[in-house]
Amino acid sequence: MVGLLDGKKALILGVANQRSIAWGIARAFHTAGATVRISCQEERLKQKIERTEEGRIVDKIHLCDVSDENSVKSLFADIAKDWPVLDILVHSIAFAPMQALENRFSLATKDDFLSTMAISAYSLIEVSRYARALMQGQGGSIMTLSYLGGDRVLPGYGIMGPAKAALESCVRYLSYDLGPEKIRVNAISAGPLKTLASSAFGNFNEALKLIEEKTPLRQNITIDDVGGLATYLASDLSKRVTGSIHFVDSGAHIMGG
Ligand SMILES: NC(=O)c1ccc[n+]([C@@H]2O[C@H](COP(=O)([O-])OP(=O)(O)OC[C@H]3O[C@@H](n4cnc5c(N)ncnc54)[C@H](O)[C@@H]3O)[C@@H](O)[C@H]2O)c1
Numbered sequence: 001m002v003g004l005l006d007g008k009k010a011l012i013l014g015v016a017n018q019r020s021i022a023w024g025i026a027r028a029f030h031t032a033g034a035t036v037r038i039s040c041q042e043e044r045l046k047q048k049i050e051r052t053e054e055g056r057i058v059d060k061i062h063l064c065d066v067s068d069e070n071s072v073k074s075l076f077a078d079i080a081k082d083w084p085v086l087d088i089l090v091h092s093i094a095f096a097p098m099q100a101l102e103n104r105f106s107l108a109t110k111d112d113f114l115s116t117m118a119i120s121a122y123s124l125i126e127v128s129r130y131a132r133a134l135m136q137g138q139g140g141s142i143m144t145l146s147y148l149g150g151d152r153v154l155p156g157y158g159i160m161g162p163a164k165a166a167l168e169s170c171v172r173y174l175s176y177d178l179g180p181e182k183i184r185v186n187a188i189s190a191g192p193l194k195t196l197a198s199s200a201f202g203n204f205n206e207a208l209k210l211i212e213e214k215t216p217l218r219q220n221i222t223i224d225d226v227g228g229l230a231t232y233l234a235s236d237l238s239k240r241v242t243g244s245i246h247f248v249d250s251g252a253h254i255m256g257g
Contacts, residue, residue: 001228004113004235006033009083013039013064013127013147014092016196018054018114021145022092024223025230030057032231034088039064039075041093064207066093066123067115076130081206086134088234094197095119100159101200102173108159120163125171128185134177138190139232144171145226146187146245154202184242186233191249193220216251 001181008027015038016020016117022038029036040046041060041165046063049055060082064075079086100112124144151155175185190196192207211220229248232238247253 001028001032004032004237005029005088006092008034008087008234009085010034010036010088010090010234011039011079011086011131012036012090012092014090015040015049015061016045017048018052019193019195019223020089020092021190021193021195021223021226024225024227025210026058026089026227027054028224028227028231029088029234032053032235035059037062037079041065042225044231066126067119067205069126072123072126076127076134080134084135085136085138086131087140088140089125089127089131089140090230091093093119093123094145094160094163096158096160096163096200098200101156101202102108103158105158113159113162116159117166119158121170124167125174128174128178128183132181132183135181135183137181140184141161141238142174142178142183142185143230143233144187146171146189146250147192150189150191151253154203154207156202156207156247160201167241171245172243172256173225179242184233184238187245188226188229188233188252189245189247189249190226191215191252193221193223193226211250211252214252214255215249216254219250221250233242 012022014028026036031223036058037060038058046061065071144217146164149161171187
């Protein structure tokens with residue numbers, strides 16, 4: 001992978017800590033030669049990453065809360081000050097209120113449903129709009145993170161299921177809208193990984209066990225596996241690939257029963 005992203009500039013949204021999928025992607029992009037910037041939702045998270053030795057692989061750490069449009073606007077304004085062109089955008093953000101994940105699906109409130117959709121799906125449209133302006137008609141690669149629970153019922157995934165379904169549909173419509181400008185939009189559907197976000201879901205350990213017992217490869221994935229696929233999607237190796245959901249889940253998505 002060394003050299004695959006030489007000269008490219010990548011912005012990765014959604015690092016909470018070094019277990020984050022976004023962090024695995026940042027590491028892979030750095031190894032492949034890209035200049036990498038990341039964003040964290042809160043100052044507290046940003047400071048933690050800054051203090052680590054590994055944090056040095058990133059050029060700069062920004063703050064961005066996608067529930068606040070001014071925060072998104074100022075992130076991209078900051079990026080534009082330093083980078084005339086952005087090549088790669090990674091959206092690795094999701095949120096659902098805890099009570100909505102704990103309750104029965106049929107008890108989901110309108111507010112919980114809308115906030116889950118806004119942060120986990122709509123935000124992809126918003127950040128893509130800002131990224132498009134920075135891609136300056138020279139093309140680019142945008143990607144987001146999804147999960148099989150957007151397509152099938154996975155007990156415990158609850159309200160995040162419809163949000164991932166919407167996110168995957170946004171990938172298809174964004175890819176059609178931005179394609180004439182040579183901007184590609186794809187989703188990575190990753191297998192279960194122990195992260196801050198996944199700790200909110202019931203049945204999580206069961207999901208990890210199922211991957212080891214029932215999938216073709218019988219192995220759980222790592223954030224570096226996601227980084228590998230993301231590097232391919234960011235690079236010219238995938239220059240005619242857009243609008244698709246790419247699985248890195250040891251083959252879990254092909255299984256029935
Ligand atoms: N961990 C898994 O098993 C798994 C599997 C497939 C897909 N995913 C997806 O991968 C993505 C990253 O999740 P992760 O597992 O790395 O967990 P994570 O907790 O490390 O990352 C989630 C990120 O979303 C950010 N976020 C939430 N609300 C935000 C807001 N309002 N503004 C800005 N950022 C906000 C959090 O701060 C965090 O950085 C998510 O979309 C998740 O659904 C996770």
